[in-house]
Amino acid sequence: MAKQKKQPRPRAETPKGFRDYFGAEVTQRAEMLRTIAGVYHRYGFEALETSAVETVEALGKFLPDVDRPNDGVFAWREDEDDGKGDWLALRYDLTAPLARVYAQYRNDLPTPYRRYAMGPVWRNEKPGPGRYRQFYQCDADTVGAASMAADAEICAMLADTLEEVGIPRGDYLIRVNNRKVLNGVMEVAGVLNPDDPSHMAQERGIVLRAIDKLDRLGPEGVRALLGEGRRDESGDFTQGAGLSDEQARIVMEFVNAKEKINSRMHSYWRAKGQPDIVHDNDPTATALRAGGVGRSSMGGVDHTPESSSEVLVHTLSYLNDIVGSSPIGNEGVDELKSIADLLGAQGYGPDRIVIDPSVVRGLGYYTGPVYEAELTFDIYDEKGRRRQFGSVAGGGRYDDLVKRFTGQAVPATGISIGVDRLLAALREKGRIKAVTHGPVVVTVMDRDRMADYLAMVAELRNAGIRAELYLGNPKNFGNQLKYADRRRSPAAVIEGGDEKARGVVQVKDLILGAQIAETATLEEWKERPSQFEVPRGELVARLREVLAAHGIGQD
């Protein structure tokens, strides 16, 4: 037997792929969730909170990366005496639990059931930079409504939500497609046989993923993946779908429709004076942007400006041509037209919501319309390179998810907002302050008078001023001021024995102090000292002045 070893100290580490959130990161997310919940509520959606844990069988297998261990979920087996406990897992999204809830409570819930849900979800994936295994989602879904009006409502609500959290119109775009259109194209190309769903299912997966990567790889990259495969810059080879030239031609015709639609869109937006959707690998769009709004295009196909409904008519006619005689394909085009009409009637035009045939969405359960919201403004990294935020929300219709449980078809559609990405975007654009101020710090000059100091802090708080007492070792006064600095305190309060005897306190304006230390002249320093004495009875009033001068709101 091995020798008994002393238990080593545990490592103080966040588990791999997880992270901690501090201060404003937490409160700003809470504020955003509250804002989003407010919009969802106004649309008549009801809150639902399911537990983080579901049975593995209830969750099902719909994650895109099927080659991951445990199918991408964190799972374990219940301890039962007979060794036959259920397999449990952390939810990987909020949609699968909704399907379970609707099936479980369908006799008690209204139909249609509009619900929203927000909270963390977990993916057992390989962590990467900025890619975490726990992240927040904020979903809204309508279960039991087959009408495209439900999808149109979800898209309109998503647009309203993005604007309400601080993304102005023009800085986002909601792109809508339909899985039935994609299936129609694949039927025409002979990759889908409606009578035999398993026929070429794997190839279809590769085709869908290839189309999904159009923005990143360009048409040549997609074409390579439709055929033998593609070798990227690093030398890695991705296996292709192995389609024949004719099959690939049909799919590429569809892919190119996107380019034609984009080109019409550019004209439309130029005419409206709105920014284009810009992709890094799209020289036409980049040139347009570089040339400025309103100037003529320097490349690509150009068109006379059209109305939004003309753009739509052209888009749908392209798609109709491509899906040809496929019934499922035509159904998809009709559904897209219906959504666009309903949205147009409410004033949601292509400056907010567009038909875009390249939208695919990774999850396996979508059956009809799919949506994706992307941010269209530019972000520059520390090296000045432009970066795209990509998708901040996505969703679609999943008519078969409840059926798994009940055997009866229940139509459903919904959206999921990636709150953490949205917050990151707003922070990078400076629309949310990255740092915030701390509380006023009352220092400790005389440790026998802690009760007095506690009472002073209570007085400030009761007056609505965020305040705290220094609770470290008070011996070294410099440490107390260093603490206040680290807390980003706007002010410190000092009451030694002398001040106490004279009925006064010292107030140190720490923000002004920092400014003076950096920039002030001697005159300014004399005129507006950052530390001053006030009568004890005026402490609250004078602190309020200091906070107001620095634009710090009170609680």
Place this chain on the structure above:
Amino acid sequence: MAKQKKQPRPRAETPKGFRDYFGAEVTQRAEMLRTIAGVYHRYGFEALETSAVETVEALGKFLPDVDRPNDGVFAWREDEDDGKGDWLALRYDLTAPLARVYAQYRNDLPTPYRRYAMGPVWRNEKPGPGRYRQFYQCDADTVGAASMAADAEICAMLADTLEEVGIPRGDYLIRVNNRKVLNGVMEVAGVLNPDDPSHMAQERGIVLRAIDKLDRLGPEGVRALLGEGRRDESGDFTQGAGLSDEQARIVMEFVNAKEKINSRMHSYWRAKGQPDIVHDNDPTATALRAGGVGRSSMGGVDHTPESSSEVLVHTLSYLNDIVGSSPIGNEGVDELKSIADLLGAQGYGPDRIVIDPSVVRGLGYYTGPVYEAELTFDIYDEKGRRRQFGSVAGGGRYDDLVKRFTGQAVPATGISIGVDRLLAALREKGRIKAVTHGPVVVTVMDRDRMADYLAMVAELRNAGIRAELYLGNPKNFGNQLKYADRRRSPAAVIEGGDEKARGVVQVKDLILGAQIAETATLEEWKERPSQFEVPRGELVARLREVLAAHGIGQD
């Protein structure tokens, strides 16, 4: 080989011991968390959100029920190629992750570090009625402050928090004890040897659990558990600590101190005209309550009314006598005095916070002061029996938790609020509405005019009225009204072809309609019909009147 079977349908069930929360259950909890966060923030605490998942070694083993499988946590092993992945687990509280965070980021965090955290925690326990395996906690802790001022601050903040969420003063009581006092008593009784911590450690656990059950079992029950053990009404036997008569006598003297303190407290509260703390098994207190406030006691020891500081002096002197010459015991009594003094100076008297030697707290990591908040108002179950809510918050000082990671002692103290219990209490007392109204429902009379109806709903929402379009099958109009009922809608709007042609809409006041159906006379019904016609342009204004008449706030 067994025959290939068709995959059975998954069960639509919440996993055992978990539950779903709907509508107001979710939003009211969110509102309460927001209120609590507001108080914590005002006290200078900073938000922290750690992930739900921690390594098992970082969590440590501090749960009370050590005989549960997996030590009470949900755990699994990371998939790694070498089969040596970390063991991960869902956090069982928010304190263990805080200790990990402080150890991990100690060079970047201010010291002392005041932080709050809120979110679900998970316990792998046997579920029971009202006992779930996922529940919310809402914690505030101060790390790096050895001063009792940190503990006093936590207690004061807890009192403020309970009042801010809707528990009036007098309806709650925060009870404070100190583990060092308990250890002092055990040292005097010879159950604790400071030089050999492992000596009689198991017996000490039984003694602590016995004291913790004083309110439920009474002194006789505790005495039995100190000796051989106790058989309950059902016949189940709980093994005792096996203390000698003399050892048990010393512990019981301590237990009885609680009765003496209670008795003085009763006199104090009677003199103040405040309600007593009442326990079901305490005939004295019950009689006092039955006899009404201000009448003389019908049993037990009675005292001339004392001031709160006199009560405190007597309490501490009882405790001093019992811990005798134990250094650790005397330290504990001094700490209690210090907390009580600091609180008293801020006006937190024994009507809100009391010293109570029977408070133990189950978790293994406490080292000094321990706190517990209990609700003191009565709740009656459906059979008219009085029920106690018991503890809604608890905490204490845990000076060794960070040391596990770093080897260096870091003092820490904090509180955890059981938000779900608090919400249940407020609902049962009728202080939070259990049900709330739904949105206005716009009905569908003509399915070709969905776009018009969607525009109407958008108009209502833009006017701040929560509204939704009926998205089910519109064929049967009765179903649409049934849906509105189920949604608890205050009003429905109807616009058929005839109304459209005449430029009017019908408004159905569903709340008034329900009242009329139950109680109204024919005259009333004629005078104030629940359905009326309004010009289309006045729809928003008239709906606002209807909502205001029913006291329904707008968004």
